[in-house]
Amino acid sequence: MVESRRGASARAPRTNFESASHRIVLGDCVAEMSKLQAGSVDLVFADPPYNLQLKGDLKRPDESHVDAVNDDWDKFDSFSAYDDFTRAWLLAARRAMKPSATIWVIGSYHNIFRVGAIMQDLGFWLLNDIVWRKTNPMPNFRGRRFTNAHETMIWAARDEKAKGYTFNYEALKAANEDVQARSDWLIPLCTGEERLKGADGKKVHPTQKPEGLLARVLLSSSRPGDLVIDPFNGTGTTGAVAKRLGRSYIGFERDKAYGKAAEMRIAAVEPLPEDSLAPFMTAREAPRVAFSELIERGMIMPGTKLFDAKKKLGALVRADGAIMLGDKVGSIHRMGAVAQGSAACNGWTFWHVETKKGLKLIDELRAEIRAGMAAE
Amino acid sequence: MVESRRGASARAPRTNFESASHRIVLGDCVAEMSKLQAGSVDLVFADPPYNLQLKGDLKRPDESHVDAVNDDWDKFDSFSAYDDFTRAWLLAARRAMKPSATIWVIGSYHNIFRVGAIMQDLGFWLLNDIVWRKTNPMPNFRGRRFTNAHETMIWAARDEKAKGYTFNYEALKAANEDVQARSDWLIPLCTGEERLKGADGKKVHPTQKPEGLLARVLLSSSRPGDLVIDPFNGTGTTGAVAKRLGRSYIGFERDKAYGKAAEMRIAAVEPLPEDSLAPFMTAREAPRVAFSELIERGMIMPGTKLFDAKKKLGALVRADGAIMLGDKVGSIHRMGAVAQGSAACNGWTFWHVETKKGLKLIDELRAEIRAGMAAE
DNA sequence: TTCTGCGGTGAATCTTTGT
DNA sequence: AACAAAGATTCACCGCAGA
Numbered sequence: 001m002v003e004s005r006r007g008a009s010a011r012a013p014r015t016n017f018e019s020a021s022h023r024i025v026l027g028d029c030v031a032e033m034s035k036l037q038a039g040s041v042d043l044v045f046a047d048p049p050y051n052l053q054l055k056g057d058l059k060r061p062d063e064s065h066v067d068a069v070n071d072d073w074d075k076f077d078s079f080s081a082y083d084d085f086t087r088a089w090l091l092a093a094r095r096a097m098k099p100s101a102t103i104w105v106i107g108s109y110h111n112i113f114r115v116g117a118i119m120q121d122l123g124f125w126l127l128n129d130i131v132w133r134k135t136n137p138m139p140n141f142r143g144r145r146f147t148n149a150h151e152t153m154i155w156a157a158r159d160e161k162a163k164g165y166t167f168n169y170e171a172l173k174a175a176n177e178d179v180q181a182r183s184d185w186l187i188p189l190c191t192g193e194e195r196l197k198g199a200d201g202k203k204v205h206p207t208q209k210p211e212g213l214l215a216r217v218l219l220s221s222s223r224p225g226d227l228v229i230d231p232f233n234g235t236g237t238t239g240a241v242a243k244r245l246g247r248s249y250i251g252f253e254r255d256k257a258y259g260k261a262a263e264m265r266i267a268a269v270e271p272l273p274e275d276s277l278a279p280f281m282t283a284r285e286a287p288r289v290a291f292s293e294l295i296e297r298g299m300i301m302p303g304t305k306l307f308d309a310k311k312k313l314g315a316l317v318r319a320d321g322a323i324m325l326g327d328k329v330g331s332i333h334r335m336g337a338v339a340q341g342s343a344a345c346n347g348w349t350f351w352h353v354e355t356k357k358g359l360k361l362i363d364e365l366r367a368e369i370r371a372g373m374a375a376e
Numbered sequence: 377m378v379e380s381r382r383g384a385s386a387r388a389p390r391t392n393f394e395s396a397s398h399r400i401v402l403g404d405c406v407a408e409m410s411k412l413q414a415g416s417v418d419l420v421f422a423d424p425p426y427n428l429q430l431k432g433d434l435k436r437p438d439e440s441h442v443d444a445v446n447d448d449w450d451k452f453d454s455f456s457a458y459d460d461f462t463r464a465w466l467l468a469a470r471r472a473m474k475p476s477a478t479i480w481v482i483g484s485y486h487n488i489f490r491v492g493a494i495m496q497d498l499g500f501w502l503l504n505d506i507v508w509r510k511t512n513p514m515p516n517f518r519g520r521r522f523t524n525a526h527e528t529m530i531w532a533a534r535d536e537k538a539k540g541y542t543f544n545y546e547a548l549k550a551a552n553e554d555v556q557a558r559s560d561w562l563i564p565l566c567t568g569e570e571r572l573k574g575a576d577g578k579k580v581h582p583t584q585k586p587e588g589l590l591a592r593v594l595l596s597s598s599r600p601g602d603l604v605i606d607p608f609n610g611t612g613t614t615g616a617v618a619k620r621l622g623r624s625y626i627g628f629e630r631d632k633a634y635g636k637a638a639e640m641r642i643a644a645v646e647p648l649p650e651d652s653l654a655p656f657m658t659a660r661e662a663p664r665v666a667f668s669e670l671i672e673r674g675m676i677m678p679g680t681k682l683f684d685a686k687k688k689l690g691a692l693v694r695a696d697g698a699i700m701l702g703d704k705v706g707s708i709h710r711m712g713a714v715a716q717g718s719a720a721c722n723g724w725t726f727w728h729v730e731t732k733k734g735l736k737l738i739d740e741l742r743a744e745i746r747a748g749m750a751a752e
Numbered sequence: 753t754t755c756t757g758c759g760g761t762g763a764a765t766c767t768t769t770g771t
Numbered sequence: 772a773a774c775a776a777a778g779a780t781t782c783a784c785c786g787c788a789g790a
Contacts (some may be wrong), residue, residue, distance in 0.1 A: 423763095425763095428764070428765060429765055429766090430764065431765075438760095440761085443761075443762080444763080445764085446761095484764090486763085514764070517766060518764095518766035519767095521764090521766065524763090524764065524765095541769075565761095565762055567762070571762095579761095654769090669766065674757060725757080
C-alpha cells in the first residue's frame with residue numbers, strides 16, 4: 001500500500017485497493033442514498049437534470065432536426081419544484097459524506113445558479129467553480145447568442161470548517177507543466193468510440209460526459225481506494241472512470257435501461273496498474289520529524305552552530321533541541337523568524353550546518369531521516 | 377458600421393450619436409435608478425459587491441501581504457441580507473430597462489449563484505453565462521484549491537418573451553476568425569497604466585475591471601447611441617468604454633471619491649470616430665498543452681513507458697499525468713532533468729513513445745492537439 | 753539604447769496539529 | 772473550543788534600476 005503515514009493516520013481507513021467494488025443501485029437516489037451509512041462516502045459527483053425547459057423543436061440552418069434533451073426526467077413544473085428536488089438529493093448526499101468528503105455538481109446556466117445558491121444555503125462550503133471549456137461545442141444555430149461553449153462544475157466541502165479534504169495539488173501541478181492547475185479546463189465532448197450507442201446506433205443517453213472530465217475530477221480530489229458515489233448514474237461514466245482509477249463506486253439510477261448499459265460498461269473496464277495510481281508522497285503528507293531527532297541520532301551535536309545561507313548569523317544548538325541566537329532561545333522556526341525580522345519562518349529551509357563541502361541545509365538531514373523511515 | 381441588419385430594423389429610434397452624454401449620479405443606486413424614466417435604458421452592466429466574507433490575513437510564500445478586498449461595501453451580515461440587496465437593485469434596474477434591453481452582471485463563485493437564481497426568480501431570461509478567463513490571475517498561495525482563474529458574467533433579457541434585443545452576431549463572428557463568438561473570453565486583468573492610481577501610488581479601487589472586458593460586452597450587445605447604465609460605477613470603466621464607443625452613459629455611485637475619479641477619467645476619454653467602431657480582433661496565441669491532455673485524449677495510456685532518444689531510460693506514465701523514473705515521480709520536465717542530471721529539461725523534446733514505426737517524440741503528439749485546437 | 757534582474761501585485765471565502 | 776506552534780506555499784506581467 002502506498003499511503004503516507006500522516007495521511008493514513010489522519011483519516012478513517014480506506015477501502016482496500018484490491019477489494020474495490022463497483023455497483024449500481026436501481027431506484028430513486030434520495031431514498032437509496034439514505035440507506036447508505038452516514039459519513040461513509042469520500043467523494044460525490046452529480047450530474048443532475050438541467051431543467052432545460054426547451055420549447056418546441058430546434059432545427060439547424062439546413063433544416064435538419066437537433067436531437068435535444070427532451071426526456072421526462074428533465075421536466076419540472078417550476079423553479080420551485082426544481083429547487084425542492086435539488087435540496088432533497090443534496091441533503092441525502094450530504095448525509096452520506098464523510099466530514100472530509102467533497103462534492104462536485106455539474107450544470108449549465110439553466111440550473112447551476114439555483115444549485116449553487118441552494119448548496120450555500122444548505123451549508124456546503126464552495127471551494128471552486130470549475131469551467132469545463134468544450135473544444136467542440138454545438139454551435140448556436142440561430143445566431144442570437146454566444147456559442148454555449150462551456151459547462152460549470154461546483155466543487156464544495158461538506159462544511160465551512162471541514163478540514164483535510166483531498167486535493168492532489170502536487171500531482172496536478174506536475175501534470176500541468178509545473179504550474180498549478182487553474183479553474184478552467186479544456187476538454188472535448190464525449191464523441192466517437194467513447195459515446196455509448198444502442199443497437200439502433202443512436203446514443204444511449206443525451207448528456208453522456210467525457211471520461212477525461214471525470215478522470216480529472218477523480219484524480220484531483222480523491223485517492224485510490226476511496227468510495228465515490230454518483231446520484232445520477234446515467235451511462236455510468238463516473239463508475240467507469242472510478243474503476244479504472246482504483247476507486248470504489250456506487251451509482252444510483254432510476255432508469256433500468258441506463259442502469260443495464262452502465263453495468264455492462266463498468267464490467268468491461270480494466271483497472272489501471274496500482275503503481276500508476278499511487279499518490280505522490282508530498283511534502284505536506286510526509287511524516288513529521290522533530291529537530292531534536294537530528295540530535296538524538298547524532299546528526300547534529302549539541303554545541304555546534306547553525307548558520308543562515310550567507311553565514312552572517314550563527315545560532316547555537318542546545319541539547320534540548322532549541323537553538324540560541326544571541327541571548328534568545330527558541331525553536332529553529334522562531335529563531336529563523338527572529339533572524340529575518342519576519343513573523344514566520346520555516347527553520348528547516350533557513351538554517352545550515354557546516355560540513356567539509358560547505359554549508360548544508362538541515363532540511364537535507366531531515367530528508368535522510370525520512371528516507372530511512374520509508375525504507376523500514 | 378458594424379450592425380446586424382436584423383437588429384437595426386426591429387426597434388425604436390436611438391439617442392442621436394452626436395448628443396451622447398455621460399454622467400455619474402452620486403447616491404444609492406436603488407433610489408437613484410428609480411428616478412430614471414421607466415423603460416428608457418438599452419443596456420445595464422453591473423459589477424455588484426461579491427460578498428467575499430474574507431476572514432484572516434493571507435500571505436504569499438515570500439511572507440508579503442496580500443492586499444485583499446476589505447471594504448465596507450463588500451460586507452453583508454448573511455446570505456439573506458445579500459439576497460435582499462440583490463433583489464432590490466435588480467428590480468430597480470429592470471424597471472429602467474426597455475423591453476428589448478439586456479443586462480450583464482459579473483461575479484465570482486461567492487455571489488454569482490445567488491445572483492443568477494434571483495435573476496431567474498425575478499423573471500429575467502438568461503441568454504448566456506460568459507466566462508472571463510484571466511490570463512494572469514492571482515495564484516492559490518496555499519495549494520489547497522485550483523487557481524481561481526475566472527469570473528462569471530450572466531447576460532440576460534428583461535423577460536422570457538423579450539424580442540429584438542441587440543446581439544451583433546455578424547460583427548462578433550467577423551472579429552473572431554469567422555467563427556461564432558464563444559462563451560469563454562480570455563482577457564488580462566486590469567494592471568499597469570490602465571489601473572487608476574491615487575496620489576499615493578495605490579490603486580484607487582480594489583476591483584477595477586479591464587476595459588477590454590467592457591469593450592467586448594458593449595460591442596456585442598449594444599449599438600452606438602444606446603443608453604448604458606451601471607449601478608455600481610466604481611472607477612467608471614463602463615462609462616469610459618461607453619464614451620469611447622459612442623454610447624451614452626449614466627453611472628450610479630455612493631462613494632464620492634470613486635465618483636470624482638471616474639468623472640475625471642471619463643472626461644479624458646476621446647470618443648472613437650463614428651465610422652471606426654469596428655469589430656475587434658483578438659490574436660490567437662499558441663495554446664499551452666498539458667501533458668495530462670495526452671492521457672485524457674487517449675493518445676497515451678497510463679502504464680505505458682516513455683523513453684529517451686537512445687531508449688536507455690524508461691519512465692512509467694501515471695494516470696495523473698506525472699511520470700515515474702525509478703522510484704522518483706514528477707513531471708515530464710523534472711524527470712527529464714533527473715534523467716540527464718541537469719537542472720532543467722524540456723520534457724516535450726526529451727521523451728518518446730514507442731510506436732510501430734519506432735520512437736515518436738511526445739512533442740509531435742502535442743502538435744497534433746494544437747493543430748486540432750487551431751481548427752476549432 | 754537594449755537587455756536583465758528584481759520587486760511589486762491582482763475580487764482570495766488559501767493549513768494542520770497538538771495543547 | 773480557543774490558542775499556539777510547526778511548517779508549507781505563487782503565476783503572469785509590469786515598471787524600474789542597473790548593466
